[in-house]
Amino acid sequence: MRQAIISLASGTLFGAGLAISGMMDPKxxxxxxxxxGDWDPTLAFVMGGAVAVMAATWLVQNRMAKPAFADSFNLPGTRMIDHKLITGASLFGIGWGLAGLCPGPAFGALIVEPMSAGIFVVSMVMGMGIHRATKL
Amino acid sequence: MPLEGLIGGLLIGLAAALLLLGSGRIAGISGIAARALTLSKSGLSLPSAWMFLAGLLLGALGIHSLVAPIQSNFPPSTALLVAGGAIVGFGTRMGSGCTSGHGVCGMSRLSPRSMIATLTFIASGMVTVALANMLGWGW
Structure with missing residues (x-):
């Protein structure tokens, strides 16, 4: 229950941040x-602000034995850099460039552009399903 | 709008900090979405993944209705939305993350994997936009 409340609160902050930042505008x-072309630097400021807060947060995390409301930290290991990482990130960049959308803003934009964002989100979920089916 | 970008970015950082220090998890949206749809077994619990996504829409709705209407200019072509969406879905799963997981959480953790992934998808996105403009697919 506490996990669900934390997740709801985190998601709400995340959605508010995306909305204020202007990143729910694919253009x-x-x-x-x-x-x-006509370069727009806004995304660099969004990324910079978020990374700054999280960099400080990792220092706090290092000193904590466990999270406040869970039994243990459950974090991805820093595995090797392999072709899956590079190919996957390259593909993600292609889709991001074509549509101007990554997963977070696509979900958030459902409230203002339900039709267009909906088409993107359904296609994205299908892409995730295809990835799972092909086991790449 | 650098100032709005910075304020929004700080809030996104706080959101990721809350999930990390509260639940011990990475706020990576592609992973959370895959988890919510049971396409992934790792990460948040199923109800928590849905709560996060519900919150994301709620937060956007709150800003949209109480602070300022969200500007959102979408690509004019359905083909771009379908192709872009499918490639983003496939690529983020194959590369284990997107702008939030690798770009915000991983880069700030100084994870070499995430730094390489972030540089790769930004470079790939820039090349894609340049090529799309040349081919007349710009918008």
Whole structure:
């Protein structure tokens, strides 16, 4: 129950942050990637702000034996850099550049552009399903 | 709008900090979405994954209705949405993360994997936009 409340609160902050930042506008995200055109630096400020808070948070995390409301930290290991990481990230970048959307803003934009964001989200879920089916 | 970007970014960082220090988990949206749809076994519990996504919509709705309407200009073509969505879904699962998991949580943790992934998807996105503009798919 406490986990669910933490998740709801974290998701709400996340959605509010995305909405304030302007990153729910695919055209602005695309503008950040358009370095040869009319470049929009906003995404760099969003990323910078978020990374700054999280960098301090990791220092706190290092000193904690366990999270406040769970039995243990459950974090991805820092495994090797392999072709799956590079190929997957490259593909993600292609889709991001084509549509100007990554997963968080796509979900959030459902409240303002339900049709277009819905088409993107359904396609994204299908892509995730295809990945799972192919076991790549 | 650098200032709005920075304020929004700080809130996103706080959101990820809350999930890390409260639940011991990474706030990676592609992973949480896959978890919510039972396409992944690791990460948040199923109800927590749904609560996170519900919160994300709620937070956006709150800003939209109480602070300022969200500007959202989508690509004009359904083909771009379908292709972009499918490639983002496949790629984020194959690469184990997206802008939030690798870009925010992993980079700030100085994870070499996440730093390489983030540089890769930003570079790939920039090349894609440049090529799309050349081919007349720009919008």
């Amino acid at each position: 602005r995200v695309r503008g950040f990637l358009d370095i040869l």
